[in-house]
Amino acid sequence: MAGRFKSYFLRGLAVLLPTILTIGIFVWGYKFIQDNISVHINRGLVRLIVLVADERVHVTKEQVRNYLLTTKPELRDSPGELTIHMNRTDIWRKVRIKRLEKTWVDGPGSIAGFVIALVGVCIFGAILASVVGRTLWRKIEKFMMSTPVLRKVYPYVKQVTDFLFAQGQQEKLPFSRVVAVEYPRKGIWSVGFVTGSGLEKVVENVRKEFLTILIPTSPTPFTGFVIMVPRKQTIDLDMTIEEALRFTVSGGVIAPSRDQAAPALPKPDSENQE
Numbered sequence: 001m002a003g004r005f006k007s008y009f010l011r012g013l014a015v016l017l018p019t020i021l022t023i024g025i026f027v028w029g030y031k032f033i034q035d036n037i038s039v040h041i042n043r044g045l046v047r048l049i050v051l052v053a054d055e056r057v058h059v060t061k062e063q064v065r066n067y068l069l070t071t072k073p074e075l076r077d078s079p080g081e082l083t084i085h086m087n088r089t090d091i092w093r094k095v096r097i098k099r100l101e102k103t104w105v106d107g108p109g110s111i112a113g114f115v116i117a118l119v120g121v122c123i124f125g126a127i128l129a130s131v132v133g134r135t136l137w138r139k140i141e142k143f144m145m146s147t148p149v150l151r152k153v154y155p156y157v158k159q160v161t162d163f164l165f166a167q168g169q170q171e172k173l174p175f176s177r178v179v180a181v182e183y184p185r186k187g188i189w190s191v192g193f194v195t196g197s198g199l200e201k202v203v204e205n206v207r208k209e210f211l212t213i214l215i216p217t218s219p220t221p222f223t224g225f226v227i228m229v230p231r232k233q234t235i236d237l238d239m240t241i242e243e244a245l246r247f248t249v250s251g252g253v254i255a256p257s258r259d260q261a262a263p264a265l266p267k268p269d270s271e272n273q274e
Contacts, residue, residue: 030114033114033117034110034113034114037113037117038110038112038113038114038116038117039105039110039113040113041112041113041116041117042101042104042105042109042110042112042113043101043105045104045112045113045116046097046100046101046104046105047097049100049104050093050096050097050100054093054096057096057099057100059092059095059096059099061086063095063099064086064091064092064095065082065086067091067094067095067098068082068085068086068091069082072085141154176193176194176195177193177194177236177237177241178191178192178193178194178236178237178239178240178241178243178244179191179192179193179194179211179213179234179235179236179237180192180234180235180237181213181215181227181229181233181234181235182233183215183225183227183229190215191215191216191237191239191244191247191248192213192214192215192216192227192234193213193214193216193241193244194211194212194213195212195213195214195226196211196212197209197210197211197212198210198211198212198228199212199228202228206230208230208231208232209230209231209232210228210229210230210231211228211229211230211231211234212226212227212228213226213227213228213229213234214226215227216245216248217248218248218249218250218251218252219248219249219250219251220249221245221248221249238256239256240256243256244256
């Protein structure tokens with residue numbers, strides 16, 4: 001019974017864990033956007049509503065009084081001063097903002113900020129697709145690349161984001177194709193990404209056609225070793241960049257496809273006899 005229970009448990013865990021982790025990643029992403037981006041959009045939306053339709057946001061004198069006693073408890077013993085504060089326009093506006101924030105920031109209306117953020121990103125992408133948008137963005141990038149502190153960080157962050165979000169645009173990918181190369185020694189084959197054609201000085205001295213190859217490490221393919229090898233010592237693999245990434249991240253468990261996986265070779269006669 002113990003062995004059967006263990007088998008059932010591991011089988012159920014293997015099936016449920018990918019689904020749970022996938023849902024968890026999306027939930028984490030949603031909460032991250034809500035806590036760091038949407039909340040500020042919602043607060044700005046509340047202030048815009050109050051600015052445009054101040055008098056239409058209904059609040060009572062009792063709500064204003066409770067707000068004042070909560071923020072300034074010392075007014076509790078000064079009825080006259082409390083009345084003066086209640087007649088101030090800015091206090092009523094703050095109470096209206098507080099009331100709207102219960103719905104738009106802390107309540108069901110908080111989803112509005114998330115939707116606005118998504119729409120804003122789409123609009124920004126559409127603007128960058130135009131000639132004017134691209135020209136303006138090049139100037140912004142030029143400024144960031146010339147700023148002493150930003151230029152130390154921005155290029156490397158941009159390389160990672162370009163790699164993650166340019167998968168559907170082959171001309172923008174940092175890698176051109178996937179190859180197999182004997183590394184770190186002869187007889188051991190590694191999967192690598194072609195990133196260039198080698199250094200000019202090396203090509204001139206050796207007089208061979210070279211490839212610059214990134215050998216990714218598992219499970220983080222963004223780090224690895226950069227090597228230069230003659231083109232003839234590499235084998236082009238019929239794999240996409242995405243398939244090679246999955247292969248690397250999974251430690252070789254997720255093969256590109258069954259038809260690309262090599263069949264098991266029969267054992268030598270000497271091993272069969274043993």
